[in-house]
Amino acid sequence: KQEVTQIPAALSVPEGENLVLNCSFTDSAIYNLQWFRQDPGKGLTSLLLIQSSQREQTSGRLNASLDKSSGRSTLYIAASQPGDSATYLCAVWTTSGTYKYIFGTGTRLKVLA
Amino acid sequence: GAGVSQSPRYKVAKRGQDVALRCDPISGHVSLFWYQQALGQGPEFLTYFQNEAQLDKSGLPSDRFFAERPEGSVSTLKIQRTQQEDSAVYLCASSLLSLAGSYEQYFGPGTRLTVT
Numbered sequence: 629k630q631e632v633t634q635i636p637a638a639l640s641v642p643e644g645e646n647l648v649l650n651c652s653f654t655d656s657a658i659y660n661l662q663w664f665r666q667d668p669g670k671g672l673t674s675l676l677l678i679q680s681s682q683r684e685q686t687s688g689r690l691n692a693s694l695d696k697s698s699g700r701s702t703l704y705i706a707a708s709q710p711g712d713s714a715t716y717l718c719a720v721w722t723t724s725g726t727y728k729y730i731f732g733t734g735t736r737l738k739v740l741a
Numbered sequence: 742g743a744g745v746s747q748s749p750r751y752k753v754a755k756r757g758q759d760v761a762l763r764c765d766p767i768s769g770h771v772s773l774f775w776y777q778q779a780l781g782q783g784p785e786f787l788t789y790f791q792n793e794a795q796l797d798k799s800g801l802p803s804d805r806f807f808a809e810r811p812e813g814s815v816s817t818l819k820i821q822r823t824q825q826e827d828s829a830v831y832l833c834a835s836s837l838l839s840l841a842g843s844y845e846q847y848f849g850p851g852t853r854l855t856v857t
Contacts, residue, residue, distance in 0.1 A: 632783075662845070671745070671832055671848035672784070717783050727797045728774070729846070731783030 630655045630722045634732035641708055642740050649703040649735045651718035656696050662729065663692050663703050664717045672717065676703070708739045743767070745849035747833050753855045754823045762818045762852045766835030773816050774846065775808055776832040784832055790816060791838075823856045830854075 631654045641647055651661070660679045664672040676685045676692040678701070684693040689706040701718060715736045719729035746765045754760050766773050772791055776784035777800075786800040792813035801808070805824075810816040820827055830853050834846040 664848075669850075669853075671747075671850040672834075674845045674847065677845050719783070726799070727772075727789040727791075728786035728800065729784075731776075731785070733781070733783045 630658075630720060630724070630730045632718060632720055632730050632732040634716075634718060634735050636735060637733070638736040638738075640738045640740065643708060643710060645708050645739075647705050647708055647737075649705070649716050649737070651701040651703070651732055653699045653701075653720045653730075655722055655724075656699050657723040658696060659721045659723055661692075661694055661701050661718060661720050663690075663701075664719065666715045666717060666734070675716075705737075708737075710739045710741045713738050745833055745835055745847050747831075747849040747852050749852060750850060751853050751855075753857060756825060756856055757822050759819065759821045760823055760854065762820075762831050762854070764816045764818070764833030764835075764849060766814065766816070766833070767847055768814075769837070770835035770847075771813075771838045772836045772844075772846075773810060774834040774836075775816070775818050776834065777802075778830045778832055778851070780829075787818070787831075820854075823854075825856050828854055828856045 635650045662677045663675040678694045691704040694701045715734040717734045719731045748763045775787040778784040788808045789797040790810040805821045807819045830851040832851045833849045836844040836846045
């Protein structure tokens with residue numbers, strides 16, 4: 629059974645700092661991995677989608693890497709800003725024949741001005 | 742264009758009441774997903790539709806939960822005889838197609854259900 633873990637559960641950093649959020653998954657047989665952002669009381673916003681054949685994706689100050697063999701992904705946020713404060717969730721889509729994402733429990737990020 | 746919309750945004754139900762939650766996916770999106778998110782947790786899959794066909798309902802927690810998408814667009818998640826443990830945010834997502842999840846899922850704002 630696929631399990632997704634995110635570390636740390638919470639993180640507080642000063643503005644301008646570069647930071648790394650970690651996601652690990654137990655079953656390396658995945659089709660893709662997606663990083664989402666969730667603001668309080670809101671739905672999820674897709675940040676980056678990495679297909680299993682890719683090693684990384686970049687969008688602006690965000691860079692996500694995928695190491696499928698070791699079951700790990702990282703989300704790198706450069707020059708963090710207070711507006712980056714949110715919960716970040718990673719989700720994996722496995723090849724087990726089901727039609728669903730398995731989500732981690734998220735990392736709550738707070739960027740201090 | 743418009744994103745995924747859900748209604749109501751908030752619902753308070755007394756234990757034992759039936760509720761219906763609506764999802765309007767992005768126009769043209771074939772795939773529609775329902776997730777349940779408890780406080781402080783990541784979303785958990787409930788069910789998946791491809792057009793009007795419900796291809797996976799393995800995540801529905803009990804037979805009190807029922808979902809439909811009769812015309813392949815709007816979907817309704819119905820919970821009968823609500824219990825306190827049903828209190829959660831119910832998220833709907835849609836995507837163009839879901840061949841092994843190759844397409845991004847777009848999420849609605851969710852419906853926060855509180856059962857008293």
